[in-house]
Amino acid sequence: MxxxxxxxxxxxxxxxxxxxxxxxxxxxxxxxxxxxxxxxxxxxxxxxxxxxxxxxxxxxxxxDWWETDPYLNSKAAEQEQKQLKEENKKLLERLEKLEGKMADNSSRLP
Amino acid sequence: MEKLVYLYGIIPTKEKEKHPLPSLKGLDGESDVYSLPFDELDAVVCELDPVEYGEKELEKKTNDAKWLHEKAFHHHEALMKLYENYPIIPMKFCTIYSNHDSLLQTINHHKQRMMEMLDDIADKEEWILKIYCEADKVKQGVASYNEAIEAKKEEIASMSPGRQYLEKRKLDQLIDQETEKEKRAFSEKIHKELAALSVDSEVKKIWKKDVTGRTEEMCWNSVYMLNKSVVDDFLSIVKHQQEKWSVSGWHFELTGPWPSYHFAKVS
Incomplete structure (x- = not known):
């Protein structure tokens, strides 16, 4: 057929x-x-x-950007938020380290 | 509440006994497709939830293009699957009964006619032909080969320059008119040849480009009911015409065999 x-x-x-x-x-x-x-x-x-x-x-x-665009896809939005949080955490850690170093330096100053 | 009964089509019981029904999911994607024997006829159906597929809900669904796309293709694919094994009277999309009894009554009422029809369509096939044209090429052809236009051109050549300008504009209009006539005449000629081979034929609606999504223009749409014995001849005529005319901008699109959507009529 x-x-x-x-x-x-x-x-x-x-x-x-x-x-x-x-x-x-x-x-x-x-x-x-x-x-x-x-x-x-x-x-x-x-x-x-x-x-x-x-x-x-x-x-x-x-x-196929809509599959990863946070405005169009909630999964992608979740992923993005997770990434942002991690980035924030890392930046905070770096900042604390830097502040710590600065404090060390200033205390050693005459 | 009783389940609703969605009817795909009617097949002869004796054919169903030869080939068991293929395993298919129903319209809702969950229920199974099965057949209800009614004496010599079998109704191929699936069950649907009465709330989700009640009249109001269904109307909402059919207005949703996405749903309609998916379900129309489901109906089509189920029927094609059945048609591989049985002669079938195909029902229109969304033919739904409130229960088995109601379906039984309807089938009993039409039984005689359905039996005759199944006999009648068993050795026949339905084919759809669409003719598309590249409008520019057809127009060019008309402008260079049409007698009425040739005569007009000669007449214009002997006129004063001022008149020539006006007459040339009129000539353009004439070419457009003749092109439209040619589209119709060309297709009708092909149709006549094919209809002569057919048991029955029907001229269908011509769709605009926003429906077809093609760059070529649809100029003809028709359907043929053919005895199986002439299908090969029919196909080779279309193939021959396609080869002959594609250079001039004509394109033939033949699809089939389809279940007898167009020619199986009950009432």
Missing amino acids: NNGNSPQTTTQSSNLVDVLETVLDKGVVIAGDIRVGIADVELLSIKIRLIVASVDKAKEIGM
Whole structure:
């Protein structure tokens, strides 16, 4: 049955349109008990394509900054805070050492 | 509260006995897909939580593009999987019943028609053709080979410079009009040839570029119901036309075989 032209389930835009226009709009209608109409296939298709396209495109050009951007990713935010805390701790230690040395020096002054 | 029943499609029981149902997860990603035997027909279904998938909740969900994307593809993939093994009457996305009894009543009501339809589609395949064009190339072609335009050009050449300017602008408009006509005429000719091979065919909506996401313009969209015996011929015609016309900016996109989404009709 498969001959290389089968409908694919990839995110390619053309196949996306094929699947959406068929699945959302066609198929046998025998009234179910839960009624739901897809409001606007065209509008939703555009939205879906934009979501797919933006993710694909971004990955394609190596733009995955949102995965590590603290404003967009809480995990990354946590990591960043941890790093900052450690940096702070190290700086404080250095400062204390320096202050200690200075105190030593001043006490040795005549 | 009783679970809701999501219906994917109807298959013949005798076919299901030959091939056990593939193992699939349901629409919610948790429940299992199974089949309910109704005499000679089997309904392929999954169960859904009545609160989460009630009418109001479902309407909210279907307006969420992300959810819709994922679930529409789930429906499609489940049907493709089933279609590998059985002739199937594919249901529209989100056909849901409040319980087994309600589904049983509906199937009983349509049973005769469904049996006939399954017989009818068993030896047929559905294929979708989309024709795209590079609008510039088609326009160029029209500008250099169209008779009406050639005649107009000759007429303009013999005019005074002032008139020529005005007439050239009119000529541009004429070229645009003829290009539009050509898009339609070209596609209709191809469609006619393919429709002649088909048991049934339907011309579908042409989508704009913001839907297709392509740089080429969609100029034709149609679907064909084919006897399996002619599918090879059908494919080779499309391939031949593609080879012949791609230089002139025409691109054919054929997908299939699809479950009979377009031609299986119950009522």
